[in-house]
Amino acid sequence: MTSGTPVPDDTAAATAATVVLGEQDVARALTRIAHEILERNKGGDDLVVLGIPTRGVPLAHRLAARLAAVEPGLVAEDLVGSLDVTMYRDDLAQHPTRSIGATTVPGGGIDGKVVVLVDDVLYSGRTIRAALDALNDLGRPRAVQLAALVDRGHRELPIRADFVGKNLPTSTAERVRVLLAETDGRTEVVIESGTDGGAR
Amino acid sequence: MTAQYLLKDVRILDGEPTDVLVAGGLVAAIGPEAGDAAENAPDDLDVIDATGMVLLPGLVDLHTHLREPGREDAETIASGTRAAAAGGFTAVHAMANTTPTQDTAGVVEQVWRLGAQAGWTDVHPVGAVSVGLAGEHLAELGAMADSAARVRVFSDDGKCVHDPVLMRRALEYVKAFDGVIAQHAQEPRLTEGAQMHEGVVSAEIGLAGWPAVAEEAIIARDVLLAEHVGSRLHVCHLSTAGSVEIVRWAKSRGIDVTAEVTPHHLVLTDEEARGYDPVFKVNPPLRTQADVDAVREGLADGTIDIVATDHAPHTREDKDCEWAAAAFGMTGLETALSVVQQTMVDTGRMTWADVARVLSTNPARIGRVEGHGRPIAVGEPANLVLVDPEQRRVVEPERQATASANSPLRGRELPGRVVATFLRGRATVLDGVPQDDPADPRFAAGRVTP
Amino acid sequence: MRHLLSTTDLDRAAAIRVLDTAAQMAATQGRQIKKLPTLRGRTVVNLFFEDSTRTRISFETAAKRLSADVINFSAKGSSVSKGESLKDTALTLQAMGADAIVIRHQASGAPHTLAHAGWTEAAVVNAGDGMHQHPTQALLDAFTIRRHLTGGPGNPDGVGNDLAGLHVAVVGDVLHSRVARSNVDLLHTLGARVTLVAPPTLLPVGVGPWPAEVSYRLDDVLAQGPDAVMMLRVQRERMSTAGGGFFPSPLEYTRLYGLDARRLATLPDHSIVLHPGPMNRGLEISADAADSPRAVIVEQVANGVAVRMAVLYLLLAGDGDTAGTAPATGAVPALTSASSSGSTPATTAAPTTTAGATA
8 A cells, every 4th residue: 555655766767757747837837726716716715725645735735835925814824734535435445455644624624614625636536526525524615626736637527626737638558646845855747658557 | 814914024123124924813923934934825915015114013002082982973982993003003092081981890891892893903991980080989990890891091081080089099999900090180270271281372372271280289199199009000191391200200219100191292382372273272281392302301211101192082063163162182093103203213212112112012011901012023912013114194184094183283294104003913904094894884984095 | 464363463563553543533533423434335243252341332333433334243142152153153244244253252262263264254353352362452552552641732642653662560460361461562562661560360370471571569660650550450259269369358459459549649740540441449440540630541442442443444444355255365464564565656546645644
C-alpha cells in the first residue's frame, strides 16, 4: 500500500516521462483557481477548503494561502482542512489495506458552508464520490465544489470539476504524477507512457 | 507350515557379517553351517540378502496402550500388535487403563487371549494396581498373576499410585510372585489441570504447568519405599534430569529400581507446544533440551534401563481440537527403533548391542517375559528383528499400521527400517510389510501396501 | 498477517500502525454520525466460549460502527454447550460466510488452532484465550498510555509515537493474566520499560526471559515513579483454598498489592492508573484510586472500541486474502508494516494518492 512517504525518485529512470506543468505553471494555475473560487462565490464568506490526502492537502493549503492573499479578511489557517476518504472508498477490497489519513475540519465546521474539495488529479471520479459520502457524514454544507490541479478525463461517474488547473487528455495506459515540494521535494506534473500498466 | 529363512551376510548386533538360518522356530544355525543346513532344506526356504543389515533380538515393549477393550475406535489388540510387529517388536505389555480396567483375572485373560489370536506379538497384559485405577483398594494382584496371562507387571499407568500406603502395600504384595510395580510418577496435587511442562514455554504460551518436581518427588518417595520394603520398582516414562539423578542415586544405594524413557522424551522438547498442536500433548509432558540431554546420557550409562514406547493411540476427534480439550498421548511403536538409532546409535552414544539391551533384554527381564530378549545363538527361540540402518524414511502416520495417526514425528525423516520381524521363527513382517494371513478376515480390508 | 492472535505478532511498525489507525477511528467517534461504510457487506462473528459482556459489546460496537454485519455466537445455550467441537463450530461459521471470527475461549491457544487448523478462511481475532493473550486489550492500553503520556498540542493522540522511555508497572495476578502477557510483549515492542509486581505465587515459573523486571513489593516500585500503573483484576477464588490458594486473604492482598489513596499520592503528577476491568473495588484498587482524576479506566473502554475498529479495518478492509475467495498464503499482510515497501506508485490504479500521510 502507499503511505505518506515520498514517492521514490524513480522518475529519472522512467524513459518516457514528460513534464507537462512546471513549478511556475502549477503556481499560476492555483492562483487562477483562487480567483475563480472567489469570483464564483462572490467573495470568501463561508468558504472551507478541504484537501483530499495525500497531495490534495498541500494543494489545499497553497490554495487557501492564495485566497487569503487575494481576499481581505480571510485567514488561510481558518479556511483549510483535510478530508480522508479511505473508509468510504468502493475499491478497498481490491487493494492491500490502505492506511487511513487524517480528517481535520476548520473550527466553524461545514454546516451551511461552501466546501471546496481539492485533489491533485481528477480521473475516474470515484475518489470524489467517496469524498461526497465522507462529507455527508460530517455535516451539511450549503454547497460543494471541486478543484483539481489536473483533469485527465476517463470519468466513470457523473462528476465534473468546478475549477481545473489543466485539462490533460491522456490514454488510460499513461500515468499522471503530481509531485509537490511538500511531499516529493519538487513541484511538477509529469506524464509517463505506462508500459508497465500502472495506469493512473 | 512355517517357512525357513536364510539371512545372508547379516551382522548380529555389532558383529561381522555372517549367515543365520531360522528354522523350526529356532535360530537353527549361524555362520557357514547356516548355508550348509539350508542346502538340505525343503523347498520353502526364503533367502534374504541382509547385506548391511543388523539382526537384533525381537523388541519387547514394556509400555503399550492397545486400547482394547473399550476404545477399539483408537486401536485394537490386532491393529496395535500389528503395528508393534511392523516396529520390530515380538512382545508387548498391554497397559491396564482399558474399559473395563485390566484389574481382574478375567479381563487380563481376555486381553492375553486376543493377543494370542492376533498372532503378531506376544501380548502380556499389565495388571492394574488398584481397582478401577482409583488408587483406593488393591486389585486382585495374585489372581492376575496366577491367571493364564501370568501377569508380572502391575501399573495404574495414566494415574499415579499417589497414596504412599497403597504404594507400599503393592510393592510388598507383588514380591510373592516376583512381580513389579511400574509407577506413573505424577504427584496429582502439583499437576491439577496441567497441560505441559512448567517452564519458560508454558509461562509464555499460557498453558498450565506440569512441574518436573511432581515427577521427581514421587520417584524419590518410591525408591525409598522400595528400599524400605525390599521390593522391585519400575519407573515408567522418566522424563526429567532430576529423575535421572534420583534413579542414579537409588541404584548406587543398591535399591532394586529400573527406569524407562520413551522415544519422544529422547527427541522432542516443550518448544513443540508453541504451535498448540495437540499431537505434542503427552503425559508426562515433553521437557526441555537439558532434560532430553540428561535422559540420553542416563540411557547410555545404564541409569535408565529401557526404552518403552508409551504408544498411546487416539482417535482424530481426540486430537483435532484445542490443546486443553485434547487427549494426552502419542503413538510410537513404529518409530521407536528409528528414534533410538537416530538419537543414540548414530550419535555414537550406543552400540547395537546396547540397543538390544534397552529394547529387548532388559524389558524382557523386568517383565519376566520368557523366550524374549535372549542372546542370538543356536537353539534360542527365533524372536528376531532384521533392521536396515542405512535406509531412511519420512514418517507418514496415515500409512502406519496403527489405527491412529497421532504420531508427533509426522513429516520427519528418520533413519533405519524394520525389514523383517520373526516371532518364534514365523515372519510377522517381511520386506517391511506385515504378513497378514489371507485366510483371516480381520486383515482382508486393512492391508497396507508399502 | 491475516489474524491477530498475539501481541508478539506485531513488530514496532505494525503496532504503531494499529494505534495510528485507532487514532483516526477515535476521531470519527466524536462525530454525530459515528457509523462508517467501510466494512459494508462483511460479516464479523463474535464467538464467545466465555462470558465477557464488555469485550463482546466492544467488538460488536466496533464492527457495527464500520457497517459490518455482526453475529453473536455465545457458547452458552448453543450447540457448543451440548458438546459440539470447536472444529464443527468453525466449519459452520465458515459455511455461513464469516469474514472475521472474534473468539474468546477459556483454552489457551484455541484462537491459534482456529486460525491454523484449516477449518475456516476467516480472519481470526483473539479476544482473550485462557492464560495466553488478549491482544486488543494490550493495544487499547498502549493507545491510552500513548495518548496521555506522549500526546501534545497538535498531536493529542501521539500519532506516530512509540512508548520509548516510559515506565509501566503491571500489578497483580500475572500468573493467570492474558492481559499481563499481551501487555508485556506489546509495551516492550513499543520501547517501554515494564515492571511486573505480584506476590511470588502469582508469577509464573519461567517468567525469567520475559522482557520485564519483576518485583514482589509494590511500594518499592511506586517509589520509582512509574509513568503508568496497570492494576490487574484479582479473582477472589484465587485466595486461600486448602493449600491451593495463591494468597492468604483478600485483606493481606489489599495491604500489600492494592492501590489505595495513600499509594496513589506517592505517584508523580503525570502518572496514570489503568485497569482492564471489571474492577474489584476494595481488593486490588480502592474507590479513591479508581475514581481519581488520574484513573483512565473509563477512557480505556472508549479507546477499546477505536482499537477494535482499527484491528477489524486492518484485517478486513484490504484485498481478497480474508474475503473467503482465495486462501492466498502469500497475500499482502494487512497488519504488518507492509507500508514501507508498498510506497511504489504502481500499487494504486486509482486516480489519487488517497492513502497514508498523517504523521
